[in-house]
Amino acid sequence: MTPNPLTEFEIDQNSGIPTWIQVKNRLSYLIGSGAYQEGDQLPTVRALAIDLDISYNTVNRAYQDLEREGYISTRRGRGTFVSQRKECGADRRTTTPVELVIDDMIRACMNEGLDDDDILAMVGARLNYRKYA
Numbered sequence: 001m002t003p004n005p006l007t008e009f010e011i012d013q014n015s016g017i018p019t020w021i022q023v024k025n026r027l028s029y030l031i032g033s034g035a036y037q038e039g040d041q042l043p044t045v046r047a048l049a050i051d052l053d054i055s056y057n058t059v060n061r062a063y064q065d066l067e068r069e070g071y072i073s074t075r076r077g078r079g080t081f082v083s084q085r086k087e088c089g090a091d092r093r094t095t096t097p098v099e100l101v102i103d104d105m106i107r108a109c110m111n112e113g114l115d116d117d118d119i120l121a122m123v124g125a126r127l128n129y130r131k132y133a
Contacts, residue, residue, distance in 0.1 A: 005035035006043065011052055019054055023062035025104050031071050031082055032100035042072060042080045069107075 009026050011019055030036045042063075043051065049059045063080060066072045074080045109119045 004043070005030045006048070006051070009052070011054060020058045020061040020065075021108065023048070023052070023054075023059055024065050025101070027062065027066055028069075028071055028104055029100050032103075036082045038082050038084050040082045042082065044079065 006026070011022055013019075015022070017025075027036075027042070036042065042048075045059045045063055046056055049056045052059070063072065063074070067074060067080075070083055072080050073083045106119060109122070114122070
């Protein structure tokens with residue numbers, strides 16, 4: 001039996017990132033990196049909520065967002081499965097895990113209404129902050 005890629009995932013309550021986004025980002029990373037392949041079944045919302053000790057609604061929100069973005073599909077009565085990705089920004093075979101995280105960050109920034117210049121300014125500011133921290 002293949003090990004569950006989510007076994008070592010823990011929610012960081014001190015990160016300032018909403019829990020549902022942490023779940024969504026982790027799952028999109030696992031899908032993009034190949035830990036979950038097309039057609040693989042994901043844990044049920046209820047099972048993942050219990051494993052992570054978080055609300056059912058939190059996991060459900062992450063799953064809904066992943067489904068809306070085309071990462072997963074839910075088949076009533078059968079479960080939730082990794083979808084075939086037709087568009088992923090870059091070719092999946094050449095996308096690194098770091099690029100997937102960056103893609104998710106850009107998507108989250110755009111969802112908050114930031115434009116390209118705002119995103120670049122924020123990243124630059126964070127890089128400068130880390131140099132002197």
